[in-house]
Amino acid sequence: MNTSRLIEFSEEELAELDEVAQYAESMTPALGAMEVGNVRNQARAGAIAERVSRRLPASVRSQEMVYRSVAAELAGVTFTTDRSMQVQINQAVEWVECYPATLAAWEAGRITRGHATAVLRCGTVLPRDARAEFDAAAAELCVGQSVGRVKDRLDHLAQELHPRTLAERHRDARCERRVGSIPAGDGMSDVIARVPAILAAAIDDRLNEQASTIIDADPDGRTRDQIRADVFCDMLLTGSPLADPTIDGDGNGTLGMIRAKVQVVVPALALLGKDDDPANDTSTADLVGSAPIDPATARALAGAVASWERLVVHPVSGQVLCTDSYRRTASMARFLKARDRHCRFPGCRRPAIRCELDHTFDFALGGPTDIRNLCHLCQRHHSMKQFTSWGVRQLGGGVLEWTSPTGRVYIDHPPAPLVTFMPSGGGAPPPDEGGGGAPPPDPAPF
Structure with missing residues (x-):
């Protein structure tokens, strides 16, 4: 690290920045309570519209006019449009009716509107009677996590709780693939493709x-x-x-x-596949930085792409063991790509294939080229580590401890494995034998 170019804050500036951060931290619960109060009020408006619409003739137009009228009433006093307000009311009703645990965590300042919106979005794939279990688990998943980082975990949680497997739903959804265009005015159009x-x-x-x-x-x-x-x-x-x-x-x-590159993480057992019946295929793979994909697509990639790098996961603890083989530097890079999956700065989800491998303790200052001293950082956060007083150290097992210029500490854990398996006796998984150190020996091929 070239310390002569390091950006530093004066003591006075650090003290002022600390005050700004303290104020933002202290305001989070108050803002959450106010925002949830507003959500509950909008849900009441939705309930009023529902009661009135039940008394009217069962025509779509009559019922729609009720909701428009109620939305316009709130829009007038909040200086917004009735269309926007109608969307907000619909969201508020959904939050109140289906996600009480998420609302409670938001109201207490444990999560933010962004988290609650992510829960609402991810939960839409579930039938209404399956959302209560999702709500309880999702609210806890969001605590202490950035919105960007928790979205993929919420996606996977929703897939796990869905009564139909992702493989079944993907098979049906593929039938809806299409391309269309929507006029955008001024001689332009938006091309829309569902693929x-x-x-x-x-x-x-x-x-x-x-x-x-x-x-x-x-x-x-x-x-x-x-x-x-x-x-x-x-x-x-x-x-x-x-x-x-x-x-x-x-x-x-x-x-x-130029050919496209995507990063897909697949549990080893998902590559095996029990049979060709989608109903029996309950595993999912992860398209890093995007969303879960069905196991059949993952297996097709594994068989059709010459550069496919297999990820082997411990069948009990879920710990990443290796990808393909371990051959010095190239194999270490594969291992780290599998472990990190994205940039390791808190909150960043840029996929590892678009990041740089960084020596946590600079190589120029004697830092070893070792998986215990390497992690993926995107260009933005790599530069910030190099030229500002943000600091980072590795705690073992791929866990990073970041320290801000004001002294605040943020712990960033490697992404959780996609699936874990417990022994039939329900015992605890074995300890992490790797400890973030040298990779284990090659397992037997599967």
Whole structure:
């Protein structure tokens, strides 16, 4: 680390920053109580509209007018639109009726509106009679976690509690794949595609990588979004990216050689698969940075992609053991990618495949190239660690301790394994033998 370039705060500035942080911390419970009070009030408005609509003829138009009228009443006194207020009322009714534990945690300041919104969104896949169990568990999952970090855990929790397996629902949902367009005015339209999540992530990744190549080769003033849109149209209309500034002959240039990369973590037992009946396939895999994917897609990837890196998980403790084989530096990188899955700065979820491997204790100062001294950081947080007084140290087992400039400490744990198994006797899982140290020997191939 070049300490001469380290950004420092004066004692007075640190004291003032500490006061600002203390105020934000102290206001969280008060804000939560006020926000939940407003939610309960909006839910009362929804209940009024429901009672009135029951007395009216059973026509969609009559009932809709009741809800519009009630929403307009609240919109007038809160200086918002009736459309926006109607959406807020519907959300409020859902929170009050289906997520009381989440509301209680929000009201007490243990979680924020962002957490409660994530619980509401993830719970929509569940039937209403399955949401009570989800609500109780989800509220506790959110405590002490950033919204970004907890979203994937909420997604997986909802999948586990759903009465139908993800494999079954994905099979049905694939029948709904489609592409359409929506006029956006001024001669523009939005192209909307409903495709499997793994393909959407791959499309997004390839567009981003191709845009980066164009920006590096020929920065012509277009924004990244504009370049992505142009490449998207070229690829669909011509089959090759004509916007590629690296074309120098009859063949594709650099853009045509770029292939999408996504990071998928799959429990070892999900790769085996019991049979071809989706109803018996209850496991899920994780599309890092996005959402769960069905096990059949994960197995197809494992069999079709030459560069697939298998993740082996301890069948009792759920601890990551290895990915493929362990061969010095390359195998250490695989292990760390499997362990971290995303940037390890508190709250950041940028996938590890888009991050840098950082020596926690600088290599230039004698830090070893060892998994106990390495973790993934995105470029933003890698730079912040290097040039500001944010500090980090490893506590073992992949656990990081971050210290802010004002002295506040944040503990960041590696992502929880996707599945864990307990012995039939219900005993506790064995201790972490690795302790974040050297990787264990190669297991027998499966």
